[in-house]
């Protein structure tokens with residue numbers, strides 16, 4: 001089968017090549033998925049799991065991409081809960097070959113059914129951004145209706161989901177980002193917008209939850225805006241700052257079939273809008289994932305037409 005592979009961490013996304021790889025085989029509790037659409041997160045190439053296995057041994061050439069939609073073509077020994085021919089969506093194991101490929105093996109528990117009326121391209125944009133927002137807001141941030149959320153990067157992949165889910169849940173949402181993204185963030189449901197290059201973050205009144213996707217100085221300033229008992233949730237590594245009287249939490253998103261189902265249902269009924277900027281084929285994936293100009297929104301690789 002055809003797949004994108006990487007072998008050289010220093011080369012970054014420029015080191016991606018389209019290669020011929022062995023057909024994946026299903027192990028216990030796995031399914032093989034014929035991939036229809038895949039998404040790749042550029043920071044994957046900085047994660048150890050792209051380069052080594054769980055014992056730290058080199059696992060290159062490895063195939064990146066950990067979000068997919070597709071159709072189940074085979075079941076491994078003992079696999080339950082999914083059927084051959086079923087449409088699925090999911091977030092795959094960081095330590096296994098990924099989804100920028102014609103087929104992928106995935107543990108069944110990492111997949112959820114994808115209803116027939118949800119397009120494969122839309123579905124592939126949901127797992128990481130949707131699950132990260134869901135887990136950050138509701139599990140780690142323990143958001144309550146009526147609280148306020150500072151959603152950084154509100155026009156980005158995660159931030160757009162944070163903004164929409166927090167609004168739906170009854171929170172007051174202040175979005176942040178680049179000046180050019182103001183309208184996009186407001187369209188996703190932010191009630192106010194802070195242009196981080198030109199406005200003063202310190203002017204924001206106290207908030208109950210900061211959802212950080214940027215880190216550094218922005219995170220440090222944001223920690224000072226958190227009300228007593230509030231939470232800083234960050235997804236860009238161990239917290240560099242803590243609220244004076246609150247919690248700081250960092251986490252890595254996990255697959256969760258029930259949460260994926262909630263997210264897919266919201267995309268289906270229009271409560272969640274996705275943030276797709278470009279769609280390319282697998283043959284064109286290397287170029288699409290090495291853009292020469294800024295692309296606002298996610299790049300989805302449509303592996304099958």
Ligand SMILES: NC(=O)c1ccc[n+]([C@@H]2O[C@H](COP(=O)([O-])OP(=O)(O)OC[C@H]3O[C@@H](n4cnc5c(N)ncnc54)[C@H](OP(=O)(O)O)[C@@H]3O)[C@@H](O)[C@H]2O)c1
Nearest residue numbers: 043132153155156157158159177178196213235251252253
């Ligand atoms: N721990 C986890 O489980 C997890 C899960 C998902 C994502 N992440 C991480 O979270 C981060 C965001 O992911 P994403 O997919 O949402 O990225 P994204 O789509 O690029 O969104 C980030 C948004 O924030 C904006 N932004 C970044 N730095 C900024 C700054 N200094 N001032 C103003 N705006 C700024 C970006 O604008 P520009 O495009 O103009 O820079 C973009 O709109 C990444 O580092 C990713 O690796 C972690």
